[in-house]
Amino acid sequence: AQSSVVMFGVIDTSIGGFSNRAEDLNGPTLLNPTYLNRGSVKTSRTELRNSAYNSSRFGFRGTEDLGGGLAASFWLEAPITNDDGQQGLSTFARRSTVSLSGGFGELRLGRDYTPSFWNETVFDPFGTNGVGTNLIHTVINGSFAAFGPAITPVPGITNVTGNSSVRNSNSIGYFLPRDLGGFYGQAMYALHENTKYDPGTATPPGVSAAGLLNPGTVATTRTGRYFGGRFGYQNGPLDVAVAYGNTTTGDSFYAGTTSYLKVATLGASYDFGPVKLFGEIARAKRETEYDIAPLAGGTPDVDLDGYLVGATVPVGPGLIRVAYSQVKYDFNLPLSFAGDPKANKFALGYVHNLSKRTALYATVARVRNKNGASLTVGGPAFFNAPAGVFTPKTSTGYDLGIRHAF
Amino acid sequence: AQSSVVMFGVIDTSIGGFSNRAEDLNGPTLLNPTYLNRGSVKTSRTELRNSAYNSSRFGFRGTEDLGGGLAASFWLEAPITNDDGQQGLSTFARRSTVSLSGGFGELRLGRDYTPSFWNETVFDPFGTNGVGTNLIHTVINGSFAAFGPAITPVPGITNVTGNSSVRNSNSIGYFLPRDLGGFYGQAMYALHENTKYDPGTATPPGVSAAGLLNPGTVATTRTGRYFGGRFGYQNGPLDVAVAYGNTTTGDSFYAGTTSYLKVATLGASYDFGPVKLFGEIARAKRETEYDIAPLAGGTPDVDLDGYLVGATVPVGPGLIRVAYSQVKYDFNLPLSFAGDPKANKFALGYVHNLSKRTALYATVARVRNKNGASLTVGGPAFFNAPAGVFTPKTSTGYDLGIRHAF
């Protein structure tokens, strides 16, 4: 039995520093002629961190050859926090799947990455890890992905449950076979697992997605469903892919509303040899649909547009990494004269490979926020007391660490 | 060191559907001549599930030969929820034992299955997993086994603690040696681990089993103790066994009461070759004993009688499974004219073995409830709002899945 189980993992530890500056942009006005500007406040922190180059993990996997080209396999992968040891193999929240594969491709059941996530990380020189993470991912997996039933956090155990823009539980995935002349693709459907009431009018108001009484929320019967896909072409130095994902982030049976997070991305990379170029464009939308369109007062859509350009340059056993990303929100507020919030980020790093498995790395990054955007490279939030006085400006940070894989 | 550790496990994933129907059986009465019957309400759900054929698990075990026929061994086995990845190796709640074994048999310490559980699962063609699980187990491990200190559930982590009719922590087990001409047997005692006060009158009122102040409950000094045993005979096609288990489910030092869950079962199977037959009869009792018998108003015993008949039929690489089980409650209410609640279940399934380790399976099952019994094959509860209007009727469900062992 044992011969069929492979253990694998990554331990990535770094010292990370963050410094985030907010400014009081107000001055004396006619109504408040004695206003005293509060200047700027910097919040900073130094941490021993994990996962700043590759995500720390520990997993078990295995494959059984069933004959006739058919194979069964499993993959159980835990996120671990090796800086404090608090999260061991408590969950297999990174991936937890069983697969049946053959000439038809692969059918995969369980918890897995969403297809729409892959473009965010594959075409980012920093792979959505550490201070260099591109802003598209920061937003789509951050404030944009605040959906699903609220989870009581367990001390020390993050990622304990729930779906995100990165991963879905209770999913059915399909992957195209590998030998399609460079073409590749996958699709995923994730079940919402809500209780359905027949007749529908029996649906209890104030019921949670799991069918439990949950005062304060409204009846949800479709929340949690996801479908998405990714299709690409890889040949020689070229890799290009499109992806789309649609998550039902909320619904109210009686109000007749359904909310979605929709993400569409196009990414590409081209390896010239001395330099490899990366690019990605993304559009995300938080949308509320109405069974009966309201005359006024409906929730407006929130749009996000973003792009990324980057490059990696091999130097001996090392790799220089550089990326620039930008995002812009559109809140679709009809009577607002304020400019759309936007932010950009520049990241520069170097990875020094001691071996295939072990590397030292350093990254620096800086985010500039405009018009009220409040994105950081990590660390403490922008200073904001009393509320509304300070405006988030720059966020800078660094990672200095070691990645050991096994 | 490593050579002594074996990893093993099961990943079982299925798509499961449930549909449970409750009916309003009321009509207009003299007191309420305008009563409007509410008809029936069906609650249904589709899930990606785990453990519908074999329980999903991941374990480590090993044995050391100490010479002279003596051996030391350990077994650590975690329940995992591979459909959502939420429960990894957080607990070893399935089994967590160290053993010393030799010519005398085996002494086993830790958390283990109760002897009384084995008859429930060994003589069930569906092995107490999935929609086909026999009703005897459904009740004894469900409403009948609601004992022990209440545990705050950790999100995503079931089975985090506590004893049940299936497993006990803090247990001392003994197993007969293997070579007794077909006879086998085991016994278990589980420590209650409560604090004892001497003199007894110092026992604090309102103290929990762990000795902590716990307003609202009464002093418990024996709650959590279990003893039980199982004895059987297996030879050729025949396997037959009796089992008994006694759990102290509650006690009050000052009230002079002690409550028990007592379970007695007799099961057998006979393999004719083209068909293997299964049978089980069970009696369970929830009982409250009084140091001084009350003249009136004592808590009456609740009895449960159940039986199971089943069969499996090998067909090529597959196996047809069929079972019928029935349970009947007796609440021993002296002045009640209502019929005793009872329920029966029919389950039919097919397992298709792709290899020894990997199988596809399908099961369908249906429960019929009478006189207020409210058992389901799984999924959402029967509709019950407002309380008392609807009467649980039928519950149907299916599992369609894959089991991969390693």
Add this chain to the structure above:
Amino acid sequence: AQSSVVMFGVIDTSIGGFSNRAEDLNGPTLLNPTYLNRGSVKTSRTELRNSAYNSSRFGFRGTEDLGGGLAASFWLEAPITNDDGQQGLSTFARRSTVSLSGGFGELRLGRDYTPSFWNETVFDPFGTNGVGTNLIHTVINGSFAAFGPAITPVPGITNVTGNSSVRNSNSIGYFLPRDLGGFYGQAMYALHENTKYDPGTATPPGVSAAGLLNPGTVATTRTGRYFGGRFGYQNGPLDVAVAYGNTTTGDSFYAGTTSYLKVATLGASYDFGPVKLFGEIARAKRETEYDIAPLAGGTPDVDLDGYLVGATVPVGPGLIRVAYSQVKYDFNLPLSFAGDPKANKFALGYVHNLSKRTALYATVARVRNKNGASLTVGGPAFFNAPAGVFTPKTSTGYDLGIRHAF
């Protein structure tokens, strides 16, 4: 990949019994001439326990040779509760590190033992496990080490987070190289990971160490920092070492106070062959420093002095263990006439090795408390209701168990 991962562990299970006696030492007084002495109350408990000889654990570790004398390695070790299976590999709270080592020594990052802990356990014949644990460790890791942010316990999962006198998260450790003619040494610095505000007057009052609003506490900006070291000499039968540790246990930005736990120890052992002798002296201090010394009303320091003498005697495949330890508190209360609380402990045990990996063991121990000290060998607390009536006296206990390593 798999070849690089080694699994290892210890399963230690025992039956342990505890009996702790408190006495009412009061009698009739002039003010209360009819006082009825309540005698003594014994609280006792029998448990199935883990870790009474060696701590139960399960771990994964591996090393990669990087060439040129350089190596990278990892170590992930979980505490497990094998008596009840509740704590599996939920955390790697025993140790969770990645290291880079070479001719310069070893650099180690993550969660690890504090240097100051090692003297407490290495020079104790009972290794700070079970009823025989020396009192120095009992106090320093008990009431003296009650620091850090309060953690909501997760049912069944101890050690889920946080620093203690034994281990620190977010630490950077350095170890001297091994070939220094018998000299050895290590140093550790652990980051506090608090948010810093610039200007400092922006520090929010009532903010927790993590930067979250936390009404009722005061701004902490340095709490959680640790530094310490250990230096020793081992040659032939002799081993001697000094250690020091300093934990910032609390601070208040606006009050200008900082609190520390400081521990200094000196330990030695000498192996005469038929008998090995052990000795340790320790001084610990809980201290509050003031930016501006208060004229009166400051928090006085609490001092702890302790010593240990012990011996082990090999007898065939077994080992007799004996130890005596004593601790004395000094609360530095200027106007108190009460004697300083103190306690002593005598422990005697025998370990019978069935093999290198498997052993049976038995230990008995007794603590005597004086002047209000309330230390136990384990088990339930001393009886104390109503508060102040009873005075803790003796605590006795035993362990009878099996240790199986792999």
